[in-house]
Amino acid sequence: MADPAGLLLSDDLIFTSRIVGVGQDLGVPVRACRTVDELVRLAGEVKPAGVILDLQHPGLDLPTLLADLRERCGEMPRVVAYGAHVEAATLRAARQAGCDVVLPRSAFVERLPADLPAWLAPA
Numbered sequence: 001m002a003d004p005a006g007l008l009l010s011d012d013l014i015f016t017s018r019i020v021g022v023g024q025d026l027g028v029p030v031r032a033c034r035t036v037d038e039l040v041r042l043a044g045e046v047k048p049a050g051v052i053l054d055l056q057h058p059g060l061d062l063p064t065l066l067a068d069l070r071e072r073c074g075e076m077p078r079v080v081a082y083g084a085h086v087e088a089a090t091l092r093a094a095r096q097a098g099c100d101v102v103l104p105r106s107a108f109v110e111r112l113p114a115d116l117p118a119w120l121a122p123a
Contacts, residue, residue, distance in 0.1 A: 006120035023114035044072035055083030082108035
């Protein structure tokens with residue numbers, strides 16, 4: 001399997017399948033990770049152009065994860081994060097932490113087919 005253009009952190013199997021499937025349809029390989037440790041390890045191996053984060057992932061410590069990604073990848077990949085629209089503070093904190101794109105889940109789903117290639121394109 002070729003190295004993925006992007007990595008996805010999500011423990012929601014149905015939503016993960018949807019994102020990975022859109023990537024396959026568009027020829028943009030996305031590899032799903034169920035744990036933060038798996039994401040960080042793979043990021044160091046494949047140096048993805050982008051990372052997609054589910055902000056509701058259990059135990060997610062976003063500032064630590066972003067620092068780990070920067071360290072493991074050498075250069076910070078583009079980070080796209082999505083979360084519940086009712087958790088405005090979480091979305092705001094993701095923007096402040098340095099995520100490049102932060103969207104409510106509904107907007108993420110709407111933009112996914114059109115924007116995934118740009119989100120995971122090399123800089």
